Amino acid sequence: MKRIALGLALAAGMATNVAAAPITINLARFFGACENAGTDTHTTVGEACIIQSIINAANEKIPGVKINTLPTDWGNYYDHIKAMFAASNPPDIFVIHRSALPEFASIGALADVGPDLKSVGIDTSDWTAGAKKAVTYGKHIYAVPMDFHANLWHVNMDIMKKAGLVKDGKPILPHSPAELLAQAKQVKEKTGKDYLAADFSQFPIGVRLVLSLIWQQNSNIFNGHKATIDTPQALNAVEAITQLFKGGYADPKLNYADSQQAFLNGKAAVLVNGDWVVGDFTNQVKKPDVALKHYYVSTFPQLFQSPATWADNHTWAIPASLKKHDPKKYHAALEVAAFIYNHNLDWARTGHMSVRKSVLNSSAYKALPHRSEYIDTPSIAKDVPRTVHYNKIQDVLNRNLQSIWLTGKDPKKALAEAQSEVQDILDQ
Amino acid sequence: MSGTIRHRPRRRIADRHVAWVFLTPFLIVYVAFLVYPFFKGLWISLHHWNLLAVAMNPDAAKWVGLRNYTHLMWGRGIVWGPLSHPLVQLFALAVAVGAGLLHRAGRTNRSFMITLIVAGALVFFLLGFTPGEGGRWFDRRFWPTVGNTILFVALAAPGTTIAALLLAAALNRETKMMAVFRSIFFLSQVLSVTVVTLIWQIMFSPTQGLIANVTRIFGGSPISWLTDERFAMIAIVITTIWWSLGIAMILFLAGMQDISAEIYEAAALDNARGWKAFWYITLPNLKRTITLVVVLQIILHFQVFGQSHLMTQGGPDDRTQVLVRYIYQTAFRDSEIGRAAAMAMFLFVIMAVFSALQFFIAREGEE
Known part of the structure; x- marks a missing residue:
């Protein structure tokens, strides 16, 4: 009995100790x-x-x-x-x-x-x-x-101003793929700089860019269990981007770090990246060795029927x-x-x-x-339908889009392959 | 005499006991960390096994037999043709036939020729399979990934061997300076893959990298090494050679120091110095070391992962996607650990073949 009492006392002591830790x-x-x-x-x-x-x-x-x-x-x-x-x-x-x-x-x-x-x-x-x-x-x-x-349009105002693309202290945004190309041309001719920089070669920033343009045409990459990537809308979206590469107004080979560096070094008028760099860039601008001096952040532009950006x-x-x-x-x-x-x-x-x-x-x-x-960005946020295969599907898109702009594959063929790969995933 | 006979079995038993005592720690570790995981892997590869679902509910694993293997390696409407991949197939056939003819002429090493014949015939046969009209591989990425891995090994293994050999020949001198150089060149070997790939990512960066800056000085436009389809594989091969040079170099140096100085002296009398001596004396005497280094490099490089994963993320467009990275992605990103285990088994077979090859070559050398 004495032993039991002792044991209980010890256990109680330990319990208090545990509670205190x-x-x-x-x-x-x-x-x-x-x-x-x-x-x-x-x-x-x-x-x-x-x-x-x-x-x-x-x-x-x-x-x-x-x-x-x-x-x-x-x-x-x-x-x-x-x-x-x-x-x-x-x-x-x-x-x-x-x-x-x-x-x-x-x-x-x-x-x-x-x-x-x-x-x-x-x-x-x-x-x-x-x-x-x-x-x-x-x-x-x-x-x-x-x-x-969400994805934003980060702007170097000095380059845009030199290219004549600033009005009332704000950058003039393109409203169609044709205007996008015209702006890019204008920037190149007047400043010699690239129009747009983004990570098109490693992380899926390029994917998010293309997705936004697909959503802007009220389309999506899958619907229920059916993949819908091989569509005119997706092709429009891809071509809106590839026309910049073809014209030499953007470099598809930049990766995440290099695209940021290009923007901070004043080599591109626009950077497409998420909002997470805003705080950091605001700080970088103050440094004397950073070429970017006048930084502006804009909501992602609307190039097609409805506004949309990846979020x-x-x-x-x-x-x-x-x-x-x-x-x-x-x-x-x-x-x-x-x-x-x-x-x-x-x-x-x-x-x-x-x-x-x-x-x-x-x-x-x-x-x-x-x-x-x-401030308007939340109202235009879009994403793909909810799925347990999100990362896998994103990887399929990333590889196939890379094949278009990094290895010169025919966009239609690449989109057809992406569709079939995504369909395989949805069929699982 | 009789006493000796009586004692011998008992001593033998005692020897055996002692042997077991020494072997047991090794065997325990070997079984726990190699044999058991291997068979567990084999078991998993025969199931539809979702990493997360099985973690939540052990009953979620579903027996599928060999379906993971057929999904990876086979497809719908697969046909065989002698010219499915004409260049590689014809080359393999030429190698096999050439080796056969040389073997009949009895002019070369027998087992090496047989290996070449078998390998050539196998490549010719296996590459004959391709999806026919309306057909497709079930897994489109598996065979291209295997192809990338083989390309990587085919570049990295000879690359490392030749570079290490030349370096070892240059550093095979008994001066203090050479000892310093030997240490410097070995130093890269001790770095971890993360550090190595970080160094080389900075080196290869087209905006701030050393190579780009040097290119600019000479008026060229920098190459985007890691994102250009023509250079991405080369870039990870260069990184790998730089990283794995050390061990190969040390093995060669050890081999070179085993070659008797008298042979060089005799050669020098016959006016064979420098390059000639290297070609006629050093190389033939290093034959076994070279074989060992090549086979070790092959086995090592088939397991490449970090360079591709950290430097190029397998890109652009899967051009640097390698087998271990695909295994990793399938297991952890896609949670399909059954399929990943099947791929690991495939990799195991490849490496087992090369290990067996090394074993036979080593045995032949002893004979």
Whole structure:
């Protein structure tokens, strides 16, 4: 009896100890590494440092919670996450795109956080409609939204001015593929510079560009289980771009880093890239060795019938296993998500758009650099229909579009092959 | 005498026990980390096995027999013809016939000729398969990926061997300076693939790379090495040669230092110096080392992954997509680990063939 009592006392002692020890939350994210980001969320610059400063602040301010940021890189991020799930050791909280969410949610990998959001002070009525849709799969909410991001038209105003393409302090945007070509010609003739730079050779920026132009013609790349890539609309979209390559007004061989460099070095009038570079470029412009001096950000132009640009969301998800087996840790992970969510304005400094109505309407948000220039972007956001095969389909498009502009393949043939490959995926 | 006879079996048993004691740690590691994963891989390759779905629910794996293999390697309406890939097929046929004739004339190494005949005939036969009218491969990317991998090996293995051989010949001197150079050239070998590819991505960059800057000085326009279909494969081969030069060079240096100085002295008396001595003395004496290096390089380069994954992402348009990267993508991006395991088995067979080749060549050398 004495032994049992002693055992119980010891067990009770251990239990108290466990309760007192901080809960360690393993957090996975991309956005790049930032050492010494500190905990001041108001002064950091660029995606990597802003997100890390928010995480560091959460680590400091949420009582009893210690956050361990796992090292992962952008290119292999989802491979890494899947491998962790396969090894039954997923991160306790991780960033996930709206486009990638169905693959995880459809097999029950993500926790249904909807019913628990109130407990950490998240009011879903403050979310934009797009944000709500982004994190919902079926009837459940599987993540906490962090931002909305889209492809933009980044402009070097000095080059545009020299080419006579500025009116009332704003760049004149093209309204058709023909106008696009005419502008490109004008820029080349008057300044000797390229009109457009983008990553057409590695990451799928070129894919997103072509997709936007397909959507602008009210078409899409698949409809239900039917691939619809070999269409006149897709061909129009591709030709709107390839005419720039043919004329020597853009270089399809630039990759992500080189296209950014070309724009910053003042070698191209326009850069097509996401909103995530806005904060960084705003800072770069101030440096004396950067050729880009007058930077303007515009909503993606409308070249066909309706406006559209590629867009996605970053959201934070928690594994279903955590909610089921370790409610305490699950709650702690949710608190971390809420902390990040509450720093939505800080995150918006990257250039990303807020997902909270209260932030969007705040004067502080509207006063962020260049924000007013692309304020219309959320209203023209589009994407492919939701699918568990998003990344695979994107890769098919990337390879086949590359074959057009990097290896000179006939666009019609390439689109037919892309259609057949995507159909194979949809048939699985 | 009788005492010895009585004792021998007991000693033999004791020897055997001792042997087991020494072997057990190796065997445990070997079985746990090589034999078991191999058979598990084989097992997975016979299933429709979604990485995420099976992680959530172990019953989600579905037995499909050899369907993963047929999906990869076969197609609809596949026909055979002697001229499906005329250039390669005719070349392979010429190699096989040529080797056969030389073998009959009895002028060359027997096993080498037999290997050439078998390899030539196999290439001729296998490349004869192609989709007929209205037909298609089930997996359009698999065979082109295999082709890219073979092209990579065909460039990187001889490239590394020749470069390492020339370097070793130049550095095979007993001076302090040469020792420093040897260390410098070996240094690249110790770097990880991420560092190596980062260095070379910067080197090859058309906007800020060293090569582009040098080209500009001479008035040329820089090449986009990593995104130009003509140069992407060459670029990753150059990177690979630079990276894997060290070990090959050290092996050659060791081989060269084994060649007796007297042979060179005798050759020098016959006026064979420099290039002549290298051709007539060094090369023939290094034959076995060269074979070893070539086979090791072949086995190593079939497993290329990082260079393609990090420098070109398999592009442009899959021109640098290699087998291990396809396995990786299929397993982790597409979650189709069953199909990926089938591809891994295919790679295993290729490497097993080259390992067997090395084994036979080494044995023949001993004989």
